[in-house]
Amino acid sequence: MSTASEPRKRAGSATPSTTELDLQDARPENGRRNPKGFLRLVTIISTFGGLLFGYDTGVINGALPYMAESDQLNLNSFTESLVASSLVFGAAIGAVAGGRLADRYGRRTIILYLAVIFFVATLGCVFAPNLELMVLFRLLLGLAVGGASVAVPTYLSEMSPAARRGRLVTQNELMIVTGQLMAFTFNAIIANLSDDHHIWRYMLAIATLPAVVLWFGMLAMPESPRWLGKQGRLADMMSVLYRVREENEAKAEAQDINRTTEEEAAAVRVRWTALRDVTWIRRVFFIGCGIAVVQQISGVNSIMYYGTQILKESGFDTQAALVANIANGVISVLATFLGIWLLGKVGRRPMLMVGVAGTATALLLIGVFSMVLPTGTTRAFIVLALTVTFLAFQQGATSPVTWLMLSEIFPLSIRGFAFGVTGCLLWLTNFLVGFFFLQLVGWFGISATFFLFFALGCCAFVFVKRFLPETKGRTLESLEREFKQHYGDPAEAAR
Template identity: 45%
Template sequence: MSEAIGGKGATELALPPLRPGKQQRRLDVIAIVATFGGFLFGYDTGVINGALTPMQKDLGFGSVGEGFVTATLLVGAAIGAIVGGRLIDGWGRKKTIQLNAFIFLVGTFGCVFAPNLDVLLVARFILGLAVGAASQAVPIYLSEMAPQERRGSLGGRNELAIVIGQMLAFIINAIIGATFHGDNVWRYMLVVCAIPAFALFFGMLRMPESPRWLMSKGREDDALAVMMEVRTEDRARAEMAEVRRLAEEEAESKTGGWSDLGTPWIRRLVIVGACLGIAQQFSGVNALMYYGTQLLKDAGFSDSAAPIANIANGVTAVIGGALCLFWAVDKFSRKGLILFGVIATTISQGLITLAAFTIPDGNTFKAWLILFLCDMMLFFIQLTLNVPVWVCLSEMFPLRIRGFATGLCIFVLWSADCILVFSFPIVVGAWGIKMMFLILFVIGLAIIWFVRNFLPNTSGRSLEVLEEHFAAGDFLINDRATPAVGHGH
């Protein structure tokens, strides 16, 4: 059966069902290798959590320097998202991921051997370039390799890899901090990142390019060959027919760059995507991931207990991410999950603010309550917010500008993250965690309104059919009726 979708009278055709076999196993291997990019993203952003204190003592900088060390990576990430967006459209998804692995290595060794703060900031900026490019290249690569029935769970594996990387960074920091002594201990924490960078670079040598990117470059035979690696033949040919038809339409309309922002429906998607990136960052997730140890010290934990207690944040994030990936992301609509996530996160921020304002400092109960509330906040972020946001950003845009448009949105996302994490230690140092979380709570109320009224739902339909809905000006069709995933339409 087929289902009319509006627009130019196009229809979404039924696809042959997915069948287990070697193609699905090959797809799983591709996902595992590619998500080493997410793991690197997570370790590089999480390792600073425990490394900052010995780094400050070794290189001699204060709270402003602390903000610069953390935020410099995010400035690089914002620029890397823009540059990476052009690279993955022009050079390919696979080659861009391999380049990211090399840049991760350069930045890692630059940090490890940095003799002073200036060199460290340059190396952190280089790491940020890789983080920014990887933050879009890997999700786009996975979403374009995945069948629509598995797009959420496969695309979301990158976010799970990120939080696993952050959790392992917390654990390794605690182990190294307890085992080694001296101001140089932070260098040992950072050098561990080189291992997954090598694994990503050499692993991607044996992985295929995205079939949708190959098709956009006119390499139809190569695209079909890749698709048949990860689909049965009947399914591969059916999907490629849909991709071919849409690629031909896009070639006629000459899409592909800044000029496309003059098209109202594309401009709307980019603005919504950029706002979604801001919303994801002002959930406060990275404030906890970068400054969790310092925040727990402020809440009342001792210098020795805070790094150990901070491991709970990493474990909670992994549990929430795993539940989202293997249960929630393809069971519920993207928009529904994100809306629930911002509501739950905002409530958690309000409770942390209330606890910080009402319970006296020095109270042990206050320290443990704030740890519990931070864990609850992270759990809801990972269960219902982070994975759906990154998957949604990889699904929203037309094929020929997917990298470009996603790069713009992730540039805004990293810019918002930079503002948040630079200001976090300064605000907390001046007014305490109560004021920081009060600010996040107020912003959270505005985010709830935005998601409810402007975010389209991207789950339940192929990337090509989503594009046709949006081009026809129908942004909320899946709010009215989301088709069941995996049953053909």
Template identity: 45%
Template sequence: MSDHEPRSAETQLPPLGTGPFRARLGQISVIACFGGLLFGYDTGVANGAEGPMAQELGLSLIQLGIVISSLVFAAAVGALIGGKVSDIIGRRRSIIIMSVLFFTGTLLVVLSPGGPELGTHSDVGYGTLVAGRIMLGLAVGAASTVVPVYLAELAPYEIRGSITGRNELAIVSGQLAAFVMNYVIAATLGDHIVGIWRVMFAMCALPAIALFIGMLRMPESPRWLVEKRRHDEALAVLMTVRSEERARAELGEVEQVAEEEAAEAKVGLPGLLSNKFLIGIVLIGIGVSMTQQLTGINSIMYYGTRVLKESGMTESQATLANIAFGVVAVIGGIIALRNMDRLDRRVTFLIGLSLTTTFHCLVGIASVVLPEGAALRPIVILVLVVGFVFSMQTFLNVAVWVWLAEIFPLHMRGLGIGISVFFGWFTNGLLALFFPTLVENIGITGSFFIFAAIGVVALTFVWRFVPETRGVSLEKLEEDVTTGEIHILTRKKRIVTAIVKKP
């Protein structure tokens, strides 16, 4: 089977073809990806805003860590709750609720009382700030699970990777927007406005409003509608994003799978716990989600300015140079989208982890070889960290979110991705909480060597356990995952690949 040839089970569907439905699918993905944009802005804005914020509110290092990590730990809860809620009330309604949370959380952060007139520290301001960050975290976590699932369930399998992957491109675009806005606001208003960090945070209210208004005009997931026995509505939605022949054929597949699930009377958590293969795939999902975070990518996105300052840059140089992380992340995301329906998910995972682990080692070595104060030290470390971010975004981040949105059966898709992403966000939270202290105590050298060691373990895990999902409809994937066939197919492909590569 070639890289572009679908499995035989998929050829039963009529070809996708072209038509106005492709434009509608693109419109839906753009609106839904405002959730990813908010995800990115809210996680990236702290990288540059944290310094002025800590100074104005008189925050200690641990309090600053709590403010930053509170969003991340709340995102873990939001991912778990958001996935399950979306299984109950629908993907579309869940995204609308998320937009309200984004807007309300932004207001709490921006209006947190504090400043010189209240002294060096305000408990009320600190508490309000943390409350706002928690609300934003719940929205970010829900967005990280619901938006990819929504896009995956609407997209045809032939282009599912590139459609679902647009959310990750929106995330890194949001982070880049945050980095650029932070620098522009600090450069133009920093000397004129007290509480400049509030302006930085306030900018995310605009995409929250756009997401709310836009989703009011978007359809519900047709696969979720079928599960709720709303077949006519599901067909009506499919007819807007497929040709008529393809829509009817695809609906038939979804209905067949839903009927089989209903006959077994085991859905959601009971269905998960009653099947050893489903338990296994959730454990693998947890591993993939944690692997993504243990590369340390979000430590750079949250504290990149701090890392660059530790390498020898000034505050202004680090804030400006930090934009490079956002730029290469977006470029990498664009390349990843182009390759998402061309390369197997496992291949992208293995390439990505090999590259990120290599760059971790190089950063650690550079920080040892080049002593503090050396003119080349900050430049070399910047180049290497940019290389790490580019590798991560090109080969890992997009592929991970696409894989997580594909792998779980319909009756537990929200629950499965919610559980997996919960552990990913929790890992992310621990890193966000302790990374400043880690860099302070063991420096760049020790921090990046730790990430490199974890990368070696992650490579072994992916090669041994992670199954392939590209080029297969969600209904066929569901059958293979539920019966354990997907592991057999992946092992066969791995063996064939090894044989082919032998000289």
């Protein structure tokens, strides 16, 4: 194993073949190891970034009504949208910056820095004395959310074996919806324990705890083996692979990573211009952008951010809406468990098609019943049932497939950057939905707004059916080679 005094080999320099590396150097001195157990620990610790993602996006759902009543913030419908969506705008910036920095400095390193930002920005929101500082710290918190939305799935995707990649990467989606459920639950508990208009500060403060766990936990986690291989640090790469794979799998995967890295080093160095100049990368990037937009134009975050307001509009009072909103969080968690199981049984493409069709149908029905039924208990419970149905399809199919495919379809040389750019597009679409939802309801009414999302869902279904490839059961390196062959320009392939 390399020592601290040994010079590190950089990408592009002459590197030894992995066949020359002896796995004896990577073995622990006591000879004991548990690859599956250690990989499970890596997954649990790193996905605390997803838990923070979910809590910080979900907590505003219940905190916003109390923020609006605060004499310090003095919110109206416009500034409510600003507070909710400022995090999302920050996430768009954080996604592209986090992806680029993760390519340069490593996936683990960026997650460590994100944990610090989560902690500091959360405290800033908790103690914000006015609207301006609240928006500023929500924007900073968004940088961490966006960075985590890219860095954590990339890290998990590169740590996972091909056969388990779908299940392990979607553990992050499970932690996201768990974080949202925690937010909904704590919101309801705190709201029923106190009538103080400043209780929203306690709702926000809870997010500091998982940020601390993420930081201390990632200190003990290794760097992604594929990132290490890209840097020419083959001994370190072998050491990590030996900790998370069986011996024969580690050796074979190391050779595959090294071969792909050498092929890329022998070619023209890939920069961001590859998105414009290399045919197959451009086509894969187009698919990635489409996947990102498809997840958000369903209007999922209109429910995650404004679920309490939607239920109040339908007939619940504030505290009843907060309690009822827990059902949305519970079904999201249960549906994600189902989605993780299904990813091991069926392909990504049919799952996404079913998810998009199901969410579009639920939105159509919400629009219809909101139009034909008067405000009251019956309408409130029907809308609640339909939002639960919507989230079952969204969190059980659409969202897991989205984050999984974005983490696996891009080539290693620009994986973090390309994931970051598509993540930025996803968050910008999220921002537009979050910012304009209340405005659209005010302009056109809740029924027409959901009819608009239904129409967008139909467009999303056509895109998925027409363009989405299948990626199940393939290693990241084999996917890269298949995309080159399938989407590449014949002249480029010949060169």
